[in-house]
Amino acid sequence: MEGRETPATDAAGGREDEEPLLRPPAPASGSEEEAEDCGGLWELPVELSARRPECGRCGRPEKVCLCPFLPVHPLKVSTCLYIIQHPAEESRVLRTVPLLAACLPEEKCKVLIGRRFSEDRYPELASVCRNKNTLILYPGAGAANLEEVDLSSPDPYVIIIIDGTWSQAKDIFFKNTLFRIPKQVQLRTSLSSQYVIRTQPTNACLSTLECAAISLAIMEKNDGIKETVLRPLQALCSFQLQHGAQVHHSKEHLLKNGLYDKPMPKNKRKLRRMELLVNNVKI
Structure with missing residues (x-):
């Protein structure tokens, strides 16, 4: 066949113009005696593991779906959330962002995954960051208490939340100049995190879902939003603890x-x- 070298001898013992039979690769190192000691394990077929079917709404495996704890219909809110997610969070099994997104209309919860966000690659995000009604939830030295911010504008507000560990969030914030344009706000709450199946740095540290729930309740002036958004998180933690997880x-x-x-x-x-x-x- 053109463009392909034909071996001088056929590995299957046939003619040179025949396709060689596919066989499992030989051990990377060791003698033939060592290969024989494996008792023919090299000849066994490899079984591919199938991923468990996932729920299209909550992102959980279908057998442990949390949709019964989600609102029947997405919450009606005027505030839009932009979740800036560190890539490492995307692969975590017990992440909270899918639960948060399932509680809100698709256009009100936008998730962007990455470490670096330039104006050229993310023009929409750049426009959002320059909007006077955009706030970023980041507890820096000059961050204002969200409950004390003037929210009298008739136009909708946007809140940017960085999803990741503290060190990951800090890295994203300081290495992306876009995120230092909006007004910085923080939450001053006595609420301890209910995300007890994951270790937090301090008792006051909250998960992304908890931060969003409290922020939306303040922005929308509706405490019921917080209770609704926290319900699937409480169910998740309860289920994990009942099946062997430990309180962290x-x-x-x-x-x-x-x-x-x-x-x-x-x-x-x-x-x-x-x-x-x-x-x-x-x-």
Whole structure:
């Protein structure tokens, strides 16, 4: 056949113009005796694992679907959410963003996945960031309390939320100039995270879904929104705990109570951060 070398001898023992039979690859190293010791395992067919069917609405496997805990119809809200999701969050099994998106109309919850967001590649996001009614939920030094922000504009508001670990969110915020254009806001709430199946840095740290639920309740002046959006998260945690998951206390709680069982970091910067957690100093 043109464009293809024909081997001098046929691996299957046939003529040179015949297609060689496909066989499992031989062991990468070792003698023929070692291959024989495998008892013919190399000849066994490989079984491909099939992914469990997932629910099209909540994103969970169909057998553990959480749709009964979602609102029957998407919530009617005027505020639009932009979730900036770190790529590592997309592969997490117990992520909360799909549950959040399932509670809202598609046009009111937009998820963008990535680390870097330039104006050229994301012109729509750039336009949103320059909108005077856009807020970014990021607890920086100059962030205002969301409950104290003037929300009297008749035009709809937009809230940008970064979805990732604290270090991932910090990296995304500081390495994308677009996200430093909107007004920074933060949540000052006594609510402890109900996302107890995942370890948080401090007791006050909230999941993306919880941040969105509280923010929407404030923006829409409707506490019922918070209860509705939190319901699938509560069901998720309850189900996981009933099937062997353990309650994950925050790193702050573990350190203060002498329960932190991992080796202390040797890096001075990380060690200093842990000391600040114990002493209730905002990082």
